[in-house]
Amino acid sequence: MERETRGQLRSRMNDSLDEMKNMGRTKQLVIAMAVANVMAVWMAGARAQTAEEGIANFYSDKFQGKKTGSGELYDKDALTASHKKLSYGTKVKVTNIENGKSVVVTINDRMNKSNPAVIDLTRHAAEELGFGKTGKTKVKLEVEK
Secondary structure: OOOOOHHHHHHHHHHHHHHHHHHHHHHHHHHHHHHHHHHHHHHHHHHHOOEEEEEEEEOOHHHOOOEOOOOOEOOOOOOEEEEOOOOOOOEEEEEEOOOOOEEEEEEEEEOOOOOOOOEEEOHHHHHHHOOOOOOEEEEEEEEOO
């Protein structure tokens, strides 16, 4: 068996180091591509979440003065709402499909995922939309830019 000279050994070690560096770059590239894919899916979901239709309810007066998910106190006379996914502070245009009336509300609370409604509004918002007496109506939600 031949013995390697120091130069040959150094050369082999440098080749191995280069291979390891390239493998590191490959891993970095794979991670970057995975992150880009996750961001693309998330952005598509955010775009899909800009318009939604379903039933709107309004909060019971018993919640007046209680803390919302955002920490604000619930005010039945404000134009605020609760949603399952939209971030606190998001402005949403809510349109009553039956009569065409619209109002812009600010999300300040989180709905229970099992709630069949798409949004819970304050009494004031429900009255602006014309369903204060019926308690619920079909609405279209559009996130304001």
